[in-house]
Amino acid sequence: LSKRGVNGLTEEVTAVFEKFIDETKPDCVHVHNMHYFSKIHALVIRGIATKKGIPLILTAHNVWDDNLFLDLTKKVKWDHIIAVSHFIKREIIGAGYSHKGITVIHHGVDQDSYFSKASTRPVFKKYPVLRGRKIIFHPARMGLAKGCDVSIKALRIVKERFPRAILVLAGTRNIIDWGQTQQRDIAYMVSLIKSLELKDNVLIDAFPLKDMPHLYAASKVCIYPSTSSEPFGLTMLEALSSARPMVVTETGGMPEIIKDG
Missing domain, CATH: 3.40.50.2000 (Glycogen Phosphorylase B;)
Incomplete structure (x- = not known):
């Protein structure tokens, strides 16, 4: 990987993603934080989803202030974005994404694990x-x-x-x-x-x-x-x-x- 870099993995990433999509036949593809970290993975899954007519949903847990975040948020055509807070939604809008394509869904916790009478x-x-x-x-x-x-x-x-x-x-x-x-x-x-x-x-x-x-x-x-x-x-x-x-x-x-x- 150090010699080839991430860009050299496009064919392998495409093969893995396509195999998974063909086997699972999803109604939609839901990815997490793929508006960062690896441009290759985001572009590959976007291409596959478009080719197969499958909606691509992104849940954004974080935002960053560099070019990779701005590039992937604006240029990858997410069918819809779920933001974990209104703060995240505002930041994504600030990066140039339309507010119409973003829904805020706050996190939740398992109340069977976190409750007032847990043993000390x-x-x-x-x-x-x-x-x-x-x-x-x-x-x-x-x-x-x-x-x-x-x-x-x-x-x-x-x-x-x-x-x-x-x-x-x-x-x-x-x-x-x-x-x-x-x-x-x-x-x-x-x-x-x-x-x-x-x-x-x-x-x-x-x-x-x-x-x-x-x-x-x-x-x-x-x-x-x-x-x-x-x-x-x-x-x-x-x-x-x-x-x-x-x-x-x-x-x-x-x-x-x-x-x-």
Whole structure:
């Protein structure tokens, strides 16, 4: 791949897609985020869908500010676009796409997994340090874009009134580190915690998905002070479904779900 590049894969991509379409005979083709990453894949599936008379639907989970995003959003003829938030819809319209071809469908969560009476026992058993503490839960990957440093700085203020409050920064190892900044961001935040003398008030770990409902249940409040334009933010719904208050920054699609007051 490194020698041929993505452009050299057109024939292989076409063969794989055509074989799949011929075998499954779909009523429509629904792709996710194919307005980015690989121009070849988007153009190939557009060509196949047109040839076979199959509607091509795109769900856009993100937007970017570079030429690849603008090129694929405007030049690939999507029969319809589903945006995960009104923020995403506005951004796509700003890229030159007609508002008539976009429908907003917000994400949802499984309320059988995230509910107010989820057990807290697994969390306190695994992390005894959390027992009897006021837990502030920041459910996001560790990174400056997710506002983890904002949470840490805010904790210093909270600690003045609630000395035993503890901030849980819940990251995950299952991420794609596009800018190769993850380890640098973590190192900065560890240094920040030390300089603000908060090492006894912060717990950092990578939690498996199955532990998340228990963490929400154990928390007093959840926060997501993202400093980037968050497209939507599933953690908001997870917190609300768990009957926990959620504090967010007024950016991206988050104000569509969380209202002040």
